[in-house]
Amino acid sequence: MAIRAPRLFQAALWLPCLLILSLFITFTCALSPRKPRLSVLGGHNKERNRIYSPSLIASDSNNNDYQTFYYDQTLDHFNYQPVSYTTFRQRYVVNFKHWRGARTGAPIFAYMGEESSLDDDVGYIGFMPENSRRFGALELYIEHRYYGKSIPHGFTGEESLENATIRGYFNSAQAIADYAEIIINLKKNLSADSSPVIVVGGSYGGMLAAWFRLKYPHIAMGALASSAPILYFDDIVPQNSYDVVVTKDFQEVSWSCYDTVKRSWSEIDRVAAKPYGLSELSKKFKTCKPIKKASELKDYLEYLYSVVAQYDSPPDYPVTTVCKGIDGGANGTDILGRIFSGVIAYYGESRKCYDLNDFFSTDKLSAWDWQTCSELISPIGRGNETIFQASPFDYNEYKDSCMKKFGVEPRPHWATTYYGGQHIKMILKRFGSNIIFTNGLRDPYSNSGVLENISDTILAVYTKEGSHCLDIVPATADDPKWLTAQRNKTVKIIKRWFHKYYNDLRRFA
Numbered sequence: 296m297a298i299r300a301p302r303l304f305q306a307a308l309w310l311p312c313l314l315i316l317s318l319f320i321t322f323t324c325a326l327s328p329r330k331p332r333l334s335v336l337g338g339h340n341k342e343r344n345r346i347y348s349p350s351l352i353a354s355d356s357n358n359n360d361y362q363t364f365y366y367d368q369t370l371d372h373f374n375y376q377p378v379s380y381t382t383f384r385q386r387y388v389v390n391f392k393h394w395r396g397a398r399t400g401a402p403i404f405a406y407m408g409e410e411s412s413l414d415d416d417v418g419y420i421g422f423m424p425e426n427s428r429r430f431g432a433l434e435l436y437i438e439h440r441y442y443g444k445s446i447p448h449g450f451t452g453e454e455s456l457e458n459a460t461i462r463g464y465f466n467s468a469q470a471i472a473d474y475a476e477i478i479i480n481l482k483k484n485l486s487a488d489s490s491p492v493i494v495v496g497g498s499y500g501g502m503l504a505a506w507f508r509l510k511y512p513h514i515a516m517g518a519l520a521s522s523a524p525i526l527y528f529d530d531i532v533p534q535n536s537y538d539v540v541v542t543k544d545f546q547e548v549s550w551s552c553y554d555t556v557k558r559s560w561s562e563i564d565r566v567a568a569k570p571y572g573l574s575e576l577s578k579k580f581k582t583c584k585p586i587k588k589a590s591e592l593k594d595y596l597e598y599l600y601s602v603v604a605q606y607d608s609p610p611d612y613p614v615t616t617v618c619k620g621i622d623g624g625a626n627g628t629d630i631l632g633r634i635f636s637g638v639i640a641y642y643g644e645s646r647k648c649y650d651l652n653d654f655f656s657t658d659k660l661s662a663w664d665w666q667t668c669s670e671l672i673s674p675i676g677r678g679n680e681t682i683f684q685a686s687p688f689d690y691n692e693y694k695d696s697c698m699k700k701f702g703v704e705p706r707p708h709w710a711t712t713y714y715g716g717q718h719i720k721m722i723l724k725r726f727g728s729n730i731i732f733t734n735g736l737r738d739p740y741s742n743s744g745v746l747e748n749i750s751d752t753i754l755a756v757y758t759k760e761g762s763h764c765l766d767i768v769p770a771t772a773d774d775p776k777w778l779t780a781q782r783n784k785t786v787k788i789i790k791r792w793f794h795k796y797y798n799d800l801r802r803f804a
Contacts, residue, residue: 331598331601331602331605331606331654335409335416335419335420335497335498335500335521335522335763335764335767335768358418360390360391360392361388361389361390361417361418361434362388362389362390362391363386363387363388364386364387364388364389365384365385365386365387366384366385366387366476366477366480367382367383367384367385368382368383368384368385368440368445368473368476368477369381369382369472369473369476370382370383370447370464371464371469372468372469372472372473372476373468373469373472378460381447381448382448383440383445383446383447383448384444384445384448385437385438385440385445385473385477386413386437386438386443386444386445387413387435387436387437387438387477388413388417388434388435388436389433389434389435389436389481390423390424390427390433390434391433392427392434393424393427393428393431393432393433393434394427394431394432394433395431397485397486397487397488397489397490399431400487400489400490400491400797400800401430401431401432401433401490402430402431402432402433402490402491402492402493402793403432403433403435403478403482403487403490403491403492403493404422404423404426404427404430404432404433404434404435404493404495405435405436405437405474405478405492405493405494405495405515406420406423406434406435406436406437406495406496406500407437407439407471407474407494407495407496407500407503407504407507408436408437408438408439408442408443408500409439409496409497409498409499409500409503410439410442410499410662410663410666411439411442411443412438412442412443412444413436413437413438413442413443413444413445414443416436417436419768419769420497420767420768420769421767421768421769421770422495422519422521422766422767422768422782423436423495425769425770426786426789429786430789430793432493433490435478435481437473437474437477439470440464440465440469440470440473441455441456441465441662442662447461447464452662453660456660456661456662456665457660459701459702462665462701465662465665465666465669466666466669466670467502467503467506467666467670467671468713470503471503471506471507471510471511474494474503474507475507475511475514478492478514478515479514489800491516491517491792491793491796492514492515492516493515493516493517493518493519493789493792494507494508494515494517494518494519495518495519495521495767496518496519496520496521496523497521497522497523497763497764497767498521498522498523498524498740498763498764499523499671500523501519501520501521501522501523501525501732501764502520502523502524502525504518504519504520504523505518505520505523505525505730505732506525506714508727508729508730509714509715509723509727509730510714512728516729516792516796517729517730517731517789517792518729518730518731519730519731519733519767519785519789520730520731520732520733520745521733521734521764521766521767522733522734522735522738522740522741522744522763522764523732523744523745524673524740524743524744525714525716525719525743525744525745526716526719526743526744526745527673527674527675527740527743528671528672528673528674528707528710528711528716529707529708529710529711529716529717530674531711531716531717531719531743532742532743534674534675534676534677534687534688535676535677535678535680535681536739536742536743537601537675537739537740537742537743538675538677538681538682538683538739539677539680539681539739539742540604540736540737540738540739540741540742541600541601541604541681541682541683541739542680542681542682542683544604544607544614544737544739545600545604545614545618545682548612548614548615548618549618549621549622551622552617552618552621552622552637553682555621555622555630555633555634556600556621556634556682557682558630559596559630559631559634560593560683560684561684562630562631563576563589563592563593563631564589566579566631567586567588567589573585573586573587573588573589574586576589576592576631579631579632579635580592580631580635580638580649581635581646581647581648581649582648582649582650582651583648583649583650583651584650584651586651591651592651593684594651594655595651595653595654596634596638597683598654598655599617599638599641599654600617600682600683601739602654603616603617603641604737604738604739605738605739605740605762605763606762606763607737607738607762608761608762608765609760609773609774609775609778610773613641614737616640616641617637617638617640617641618637619640620633620636620637620638620639620640620641621633621634621636621637621640623636623640624636660700664700664701665701668696668697668700668701668703668705669697669701669703669705669706670705670706670709670710670713671710672693672705672706672707672710673743674688674690674707675688676688676689690707693705719745719749720747720749723749723750723753724749724750724753727749727750727752727753728750728752728753729752729753729792730752730753730754731754731755731756731785731788731789732744732745732746732753732754732755732756733755733756733757733766733767733781733785734746734755734756734757734758734761735757735758735760735761735762735763735765735766736757736758736759736760736761737759737760737761737762738761738762738763738764738765740763741757754788756781756784756785756788757781758777758778758780758781759777760775760777760778761777761778761781765778766778766781766782766785770782
């Protein structure tokens with residue numbers, strides 16, 4: 296069973312440097328518990344619109360300010376075989392509205408696309424237009440290869456995943472090399488050699504932003520990595536890191552809510568084991584289709600609880616919403632009646648039935664499945680210590696699932712081999728610089744992010760109350776002071792980077 300875990304132009308010539316802002320990712324790991332995708336705004340649109348108001352869109356620019364281009368991208372950056380020189384059309388979007396131009400060496404903010412279509416990003420990542428206006432910068436959004444419209448020529452998205460040869464060129468190293476090639480080319484065409492580039496990303500995109508700064512320091516002057524779980528590899532952090540935070544989020548809101556959820560799993564199993572028990576569960580939870588096995592309902596509820604924890608943002612605070620429903624128990628005082636009251640509280644009263652596949656892709660193959668079966672292996676598991684039932688990570692089962700789906704064995708140590716991660720404080724203090732890691736500690740992925748300063752220029756900016764990528768979504772007048780303070784601190788750091796850069800530019804010119 297494939298399982299998901301809790302997923303951004305023809306004017307003024309071309310474009311300069313790059314700022315990366317990426318969304319949350321969908322960890323579609325074969326045997327890990329179902330978790331929300333790493334994307335910034337919550338994955339697919341239905342989920343995003345439940346969590347964020349559709350009006351929460353950056354207002355600094357309108358859609359007409361964003362221009363779309365395509366770049367003839369190299370299929371394989373790391374070999375010199377004839378097929379390596381094949382190209383495909385890679386989409387990127389530019390907004391010149393606030394850019395003060397190449398003559399002034401005005402900066403470029405480059406959003407490094409994550410595991411989704413660029414359509415999901417442009418207009419929703421408030422950090423980009425807000426700070427482009429503040430710094431007179433150019434906005435650049437680059438789509439990740441094999442997502443959206445950036446698919447190898449002659450293939451659909453699914454066909455590119457079915458073809459073992461073409462699929463082999465799909466990995467994060469090729470992706471950040473794509474970004475490097477586009478940034479260099481655009482700066483050249485804009486005559487913007489002096490324009491500093493800040494790469495920005497969220498979640499998986501935040502991982503790419505940090506890795507890009509480390510691999511291409513001559514291209515990116517700095518990086519902002521929002522909610523980037525760069526340590527969830529190779530057992531650098533405990534396997535239960537994600538679920539420990541979900542548990543804490545629920546306990547802090549309501550211990551009785553936490554206790555009800557904790558006891559509900561065995562109650563679902565008990566009812567399901569009865570004659571006609573699955574029918575009883577289907578009626579209790581008003582499912583659109585009959586439940587065929589208890590795991591369908593449990594996967595659905597686990598994902599829901601993970602979503603509300605990951606995106607537990609003001610003003611509504613979804614964990615509080617769900618717990619008020621559970622503690623209120625309007626649909627009966629039995630455990631499962633209270634659990635269903637929590638589901639209703641999350642969705643509202645309007646649904647006639649509840650689709651247990653609501654959170655999950657029905658695609659035969661997904662691009663994120665490939666990435667998490669090949670190089671991005673996050674060993675997510677737990678015992679009995681969390682709000683969920685025990686579900687330890689079993690690498691052999693994980694490997695077998697990937698072999699069955701793609702015919703390849705995962706490389707669980709490759710991410711740390713290629714990018715690092717082990718002993719990160721000692722290593723990055725010696726050779727890294729200019730990376731901001733932002734986190735909100737209510738985000739379950741924060742446990743696998745960088746939460747303390749590594750040096751004077753590799754800095755952790757976090758809030759106790761924040762959630763996944765909250766710092767890079769559009770600001771509103773009602774934002775709490777702690778969120779505004781986090782954003783202001785990030786801006787202050789970037790100002791220091793620019794100040795030093797322009798001083799060095801004048802000194803060495």
